[in-house]
Amino acid sequence: MKNKKRIEKAIGYIPQGSTVADIGCDHCYVLIKGVLENKIKKGIGIEVVPGPYQQGKSNIKENKLEEHLDIRLGSGLKPLHINEAEICVIGGMGGQLIKYILEEDLEKAQAFTRLILQPMGSERELRKFLIKNGWKIIEEDILISDRLYLYIVAERGEQNMGNDFLYDIGPVLTKKKCEGKDKYILDKIEKLNKIKIELYKANDQETAQKGLLKIENKIKLWSNELENK
Numbered sequence: 001m002k003n004k005k006r007i008e009k010a011i012g013y014i015p016q017g018s019t020v021a022d023i024g025c026d027h028c029y030v031l032i033k034g035v036l037e038n039k040i041k042k043g044i045g046i047e048v049v050p051g052p053y054q055q056g057k058s059n060i061k062e063n064k065l066e067e068h069l070d071i072r073l074g075s076g077l078k079p080l081h082i083n084e085a086e087i088c089v090i091g092g093m094g095g096q097l098i099k100y101i102l103e104e105d106l107e108k109a110q111a112f113t114r115l116i117l118q119p120m121g122s123e124r125e126l127r128k129f130l131i132k133n134g135w136k137i138i139e140e141d142i143l144i145s146d147r148l149y150l151y152i153v154a155e156r157g158e159q160n161m162g163n164d165f166l167y168d169i170g171p172v173l174t175k176k177k178c179e180g181k182d183k184y185i186l187d188k189i190e191k192l193n194k195i196k197i198e199l200y201k202a203n204d205q206e207t208a209q210k211g212l213l214k215i216e217n218k219i220k221l222w223s224n225e226l227e228n229k
């Protein structure tokens with residue numbers, strides 16, 4: 001099975017016997033494996049692209065799981081009814097797209113008891129959106145596979161972030177000692193250093209200097225995180 005480690009990681013956050021919606025389900029492997037392991041009672045996969053939708057459908061048929069799993073062609077939460085699933089999984093998409101999917105159908109999104117998110121970038125924006133809209137981040141972790149994958153698990157509740165940098169590093173991840181955290185932070189610093197080089201080359205140095213100050217400050221905060229781990 002492709003992406004085995006990522007699929008297992010997502011399933012690990014699903015409470016036993018749940019009804020799960022997987023948005024952008026692609027092959028439907030999370031739902032299929034979840035049912036085969038008796039973790040998922042009922043699953044609904046949503047896929048916007050016809051090719052993966054057909055593939056997911058035939059994977060469900062091949063595993064004879066039509067009684068447990070339903071796959072729907074459509075975008076985001078649109079093909080779902082409110083309260084149709086307790087848990088929502090959205091993985092392998094940019095953080096901005098995940099945010100957009102939840103924001104577009106906020107009432108449906110807020111009715112889930114748990115969100116299991118695996119954003120590919122823009123985690124700061126995603127965390128900001130979650131906290132602002134009444135979610136509390138209960139778990140964060142990094143999975144090392146062909147690259148690093150970040151997981152954010154959120155439930156309804158209030159969260160006082162206190163410090164703005166927690167939107168970058170994550171309120172749970174900051175306190176965690178986990179494999180991959182150093183590399184995750186070093187990757188962030190490397191990206192910021194690349195932006196710094198671009199800013200040095202900019203024609204408008206007055207504006208560039210303001211950007212450089214912000215970048216330097218962020219590099220300092222990420223570096224502190226590396227030292228405090």
Ligand SMILES: C[S@@+](CC[C@H](N)C(=O)[O-])C[C@H]1O[C@@H](n2cnc3c(N)ncnc32)[C@H](O)[C@@H]1O
Nearest residue numbers: 024025026046047048049052074075076091092
């Ligand atoms: C990179 S794949 C990730 C698949 C799987 N979730 C995983 O984590 O391995 C992203 C999938 O999301 C689908 N997708 C993107 N935008 C979507 C949307 N708005 N609604 C439903 N599916 C979407 C894509 O077609 C693609 O199959």
